[in-house]
Amino acid sequence: MSELLTAAQMRAAENLATDAGQVTGLELMERAGRGVVEAVFEEWPTLAASRHKAVVLCGPGNNGGDGFVVARLLKEWGWEVEVFLYGDVAKLPPDARVNYERWLALGTITSNESLESDYLSANFNLVIDAVFGTGLSRPLAADAWLFCNEMYKAGIDVAIDVPSGFCADSGRFLGKNRSDFEGPLSVALTVTFERLRQGHTLLPLAGVLRACAVKSIGIDQYLPDFRRETSVSYLSGQARIGASRKAVLNSTDQSSSHKYSHGHTLVLSGGAGRTGAARLSGRAALRIGAGLVTLGVPDSAQLEVASQITGIMLKKLDSKEDLAGILEDERINVLCLGPGLGIERAGELVPVALGTGRACVLDADALSAYEGKPEALFDLVTETCVLTPHGGEFARLFPDLATKLTAPAINGPAYSKVDATREAAARAGCVVLYKGADTVIASPDGRCSINSALGERAAPWLATAGSGDVLAGFIAGLLARGFSPMSAAETGAWLHVECALSFGPGLIAEDLAEELPKVFQRLCT
Numbered sequence: 001m002s003e004l005l006t007a008a009q010m011r012a013a014e015n016l017a018t019d020a021g022q023v024t025g026l027e028l029m030e031r032a033g034r035g036v037v038e039a040v041f042e043e044w045p046t047l048a049a050s051r052h053k054a055v056v057l058c059g060p061g062n063n064g065g066d067g068f069v070v071a072r073l074l075k076e077w078g079w080e081v082e083v084f085l086y087g088d089v090a091k092l093p094p095d096a097r098v099n100y101e102r103w104l105a106l107g108t109i110t111s112n113e114s115l116e117s118d119y120l121s122a123n124f125n126l127v128i129d130a131v132f133g134t135g136l137s138r139p140l141a142a143d144a145w146l147f148c149n150e151m152y153k154a155g156i157d158v159a160i161d162v163p164s165g166f167c168a169d170s171g172r173f174l175g176k177n178r179s180d181f182e183g184p185l186s187v188a189l190t191v192t193f194e195r196l197r198q199g200h201t202l203l204p205l206a207g208v209l210r211a212c213a214v215k216s217i218g219i220d221q222y223l224p225d226f227r228r229e230t231s232v233s234y235l236s237g238q239a240r241i242g243a244s245r246k247a248v249l250n251s252t253d254q255s256s257s258h259k260y261s262h263g264h265t266l267v268l269s270g271g272a273g274r275t276g277a278a279r280l281s282g283r284a285a286l287r288i289g290a291g292l293v294t295l296g297v298p299d300s301a302q303l304e305v306a307s308q309i310t311g312i313m314l315k316k317l318d319s320k321e322d323l324a325g326i327l328e329d330e331r332i333n334v335l336c337l338g339p340g341l342g343i344e345r346a347g348e349l350v351p352v353a354l355g356t357g358r359a360c361v362l363d364a365d366a367l368s369a370y371e372g373k374p375e376a377l378f379d380l381v382t383e384t385c386v387l388t389p390h391g392g393e394f395a396r397l398f399p400d401l402a403t404k405l406t407a408p409a410i411n412g413p414a415y416s417k418v419d420a421t422r423e424a425a426a427r428a429g430c431v432v433l434y435k436g437a438d439t440v441i442a443s444p445d446g447r448c449s450i451n452s453a454l455g456e457r458a459a460p461w462l463a464t465a466g467s468g469d470v471l472a473g474f475i476a477g478l479l480a481r482g483f484s485p486m487s488a489a490e491t492g493a494w495l496h497v498e499c500a501l502s503f504g505p506g507l508i509a510e511d512l513a514e515e516l517p518k519v520f521q522r523l524c525t
Helices: 007-019 025-043 045-049 062-077 094-104 117-123 142-154 238-252 276-287 299-306 320-326 343-355 374-378 391-397 399-406 417-428 467-480 485-503 509-523
Strands: 002-004 053-058 080-085 109-111 126-130 158-160 189-193 212-215 232-234 264-268 292-297 313-316 334-337 359-362 431-434 438-442 448-452
Touching (some): 025 045, 025 062, 025 094, 053 117, 062 094, 062 158, 094 109, 276 292, 276 334, 276 467, 276 509, 299 313, 320 343, 374 391, 374 417, 399 417, 431 485, 485 509
Parallel strands (some): 053 126, 189 212, 264 334
Antiparallel strands (some): 002 232, 431 438
């Protein structure tokens, strides 16, 4: 599991390092520039073996200062380098001004008025964006937008920290819609320092980046304590693999071999013709390690379900009285409600399920049933619950937060999906998993994780009917096994993407749970 930084956290770490006298701002800028050049040669080794032409587009802040360092280092390497500057030289910060002067000893500066995309495309092997970095806190001015538009039209090969105009915390574009740009909005390599920023893993920015490199500038010891509840993690590293190993290794623990010691999940189904979603959830819970799974199905759909299931048990569940009777069996420790349940049926059964205090995964109709009255749901849920809304369901439960997410980003850092999910979790009093290609998971105490299905983990075939029902089942099965709500949501979401990547294109929802054994085998070898 990798930690993510906000722009403010990175600035604070840099200030701590310089205040402690361990390094100067000028030295940090030099290290950053060297890190960019190293990353370029690592990404494209052939560029280090011969001489090429680069253009570095510098801005009026310290990001521009990093760009001047990159230009000088490439020039010293033997490259032909041209530098454009957007902004007033007189307003450059002190360290950036020093590197501006150092560059002038080697080359010239071209003003921003003469920048044209055709010229960039025709004359340079690398277009390097050092215009606006993580410090951007307001929409691009009209002339800045025109400057960046020419850069995007030509195509950015390397961006320092973030592509210009994007918010490093939210991943949102500040000011004009990014769709207003005439270019394809794809950045081949983004180089940042010490840790990825939040925005690198959130849409829309995450969808623009083809590759990210993280370089050290020697201030790791000054970074925030990521054990604190306010930290944000990215579910991509060895810690998540370790947690997923635990899910399968525990299932082979001979000291607890009785099925009931592995938990019993009850999945509530809708009526005839609406049972498929619940069957997907139940199968997923069983595959991920729940000892038993029971489907609670109306009498009208008993035959339909019985003809489709084998390892899953079946109970008749027509009314809230039936549910209360089934839950007299205390060995049922987790419920999964929502997939295919129906709005009216959900409104009747959710209060009964939550009234028992058992762990619950609430998805789909179990959430939509509370549109316009979300507080009624929040009054019922406990800290053992996990809510798994997609964008539409999130807006039904948290309309004010959804509005803030879609409002124009006027000042940075822009309101982010991380901010929204954290607020939602605090308001609901339980873990919230806000689904998407950039799934965000937050707990009421402020802990937060981002699970990405973008970039190296891109799995666009997950956008298929029933995929979310399988995820709900994964989480319910892990809860049954004894995972905490936060860990169950994180591990379930990570395994969900891993199964999709393992299967590949052509995936349908039924394939996800069946791919788990392959994923587990790979994790345990």
